[in-house]
Amino acid sequence: MKLYTYFRSSAAYRVRIALNLKGLAYDAAPVHLLRNGGEQLSDAYRAVNPAMLVPALEDDGNVIGQSLAIIEYLEETHAATPLLPSDALGRARVRALALTVAADTHPLGNLRVLKYLTGQLGVTEEVKLGWQQHWLRTGLATLEALLANDARTGRFSHGDTPTLADCCLAPQVFGAQRFGVDMSPYPTVMRIHAACGELPAFQQAHPSQQPDAE
Amino acid sequence: MKLYTYFRSSAAYRVRIALNLKGLAYDAAPVHLLRNGGEQLSDAYRAVNPAMLVPALEDDGNVIGQSLAIIEYLEETHAATPLLPSDALGRARVRALALTVAADTHPLGNLRVLKYLTGQLGVTEEVKLGWQQHWLRTGLATLEALLANDARTGRFSHGDTPTLADCCLAPQVFGAQRFGVDMSPYPTVMRIHAACGELPAFQQAHPSQQPDAE
Structure with a gap:
């Protein structure tokens, strides 16, 4: 592949x-x-x-x-x-967590969107950063609410083994930290992020470990 | 339910x-x-x-x-x-088409995003409309490219029965028409949209047919 x-x-x-x-x-x-x-x-x-x-x-x-x-x-x-649980409700929850990142959070900070903001809309770098942080905080707050108050959350987003939800969570935290978002309001997200960080699969996927890293 | x-x-x-x-x-x-x-x-x-x-x-x-x-x-x-094909590659294609709408296009025109544009960024209604149309055109162009040059496209997005991809395509076309996007550059999208419109399932799901329609 x-x-x-x-x-x-x-x-x-x-x-x-x-x-x-x-x-x-x-x-x-x-x-x-x-x-x-x-x-x-x-x-x-x-x-x-x-x-x-x-x-x-x-x-x-x-x-x-x-x-x-x-x-x-x-x-x-x-x-x-497996990266999805075996029950339909669990699978739905994992997919909804993943989409909270992949559909509701990440696209708003995509490169082409940031280019439109500074290009067509002519916003300053400071306003652009404010935009990025706003949508990162909105997405992280939703993720925290979905994770913190659900008994199905375990060591990872859903139970005690990593799922599709964690494949999305870790990169989103990386992105938020890169743009200076205060992560203290999201303790459950950060606890799970730390658990992910202990696994070689996550460590080796990190941007800093890629052949094209700068 | x-x-x-x-x-x-x-x-x-x-x-x-x-x-x-x-x-x-x-x-x-x-x-x-x-x-x-x-x-x-x-x-x-x-x-x-x-x-x-x-x-x-x-x-x-x-x-x-x-x-x-x-x-x-x-x-x-x-x-x-079934709303997904039976083969893994077909399922992947249908999901990718659906995500082209649900992750790459729709979130950029979401209500809360438009509110941020006119509120925090103070853009005019005209600039807001330009933003909406720009991302609708970008998403529709991608959809057209993915559909027009693929033998798996049939009467619907994937084959001759509606799938998850069509559940996303029809509402996206409705949204684009509502905001005055010229649809002529997307003939395959529009052909599939017309096929969807012949089915009662799509007709009855239309915004105008809902109990809360205004």
Whole structure:
């Protein structure tokens, strides 16, 4: 398998964690989002993934986009180390936690959105940072509320083994810390983040450990 | 089952289509996003869904949030009229199409985001509309590229029966038309939208047909 990735992409980071948790080897094909006017916008990458976003997974010549679709695919094709619980309600909860990050939080701080803010809207760097922090705090507060008051939360987001929800949580915390968000209002999120950080699968997926890290 | 819904919510609209396609009866519990300072922000609704977003599905006392998690739950608990194909690659494609709408397009035009633009950023109504149209066009262009050049596209987004991808496509087209986006660059999207519109499941899920429609 080949993963089109960028070391700092939150969505690529999710897939790297899932691949590592399942013990699946892959080749990293770095796509630099800032160099050459954005390599994800090149004709070469567009031919791989018409959505012009990372990550994309190539498996046996087939290309799959969207981090959550990729992880569900890995889950369906590699049963070992399940990343979703076995009961439908548990699976729904894990998917909802994942989407709280992947749909409600992360897209608002995506590179192309930040470019629109400073470009078309002409906002200052300070206002841009305020925007990023606002949506990170909103998303983290929701995640904390969903995790803190639910008996199904364990050492990880759902029970005592990592799931798809944790594949999303860890990169989101990394992103929030990078942009200076005060994490003290989210103790459950941070406790789970610490548990994730003890596992080699998460450590090896970290942006700093990637071949394209700067 | 009870669906917390708002007639014009794109995410609630997706779930209504899925419920109808599967022939599942449900009670609609309208949550008015604009009245009373936003009913989704009330203590009563927060107790139902701490994420303070619609939709949420209540099934046998259990509450599930996030439209895609709800539809996957319906798929797993009600096998009739499958909304995902039977092969892993097809399922991945359908999920990626759905996420192109649900993660990459829709969240950028969400009510709370528009409020931040006009509130904290102080942009004009015209600039706000430009923002909405820009992200709608970006998402629709991606959808068109993914659909137009793939032999797996049929009468619907994936093959000749509606899937999760179509549950997302139809509400996104409704949203884009509502905000005056020129749809002529997206002929495949519009062809599929027309096919959806012929089915009672889609017709009955339309915002104009809801008990809380205005």
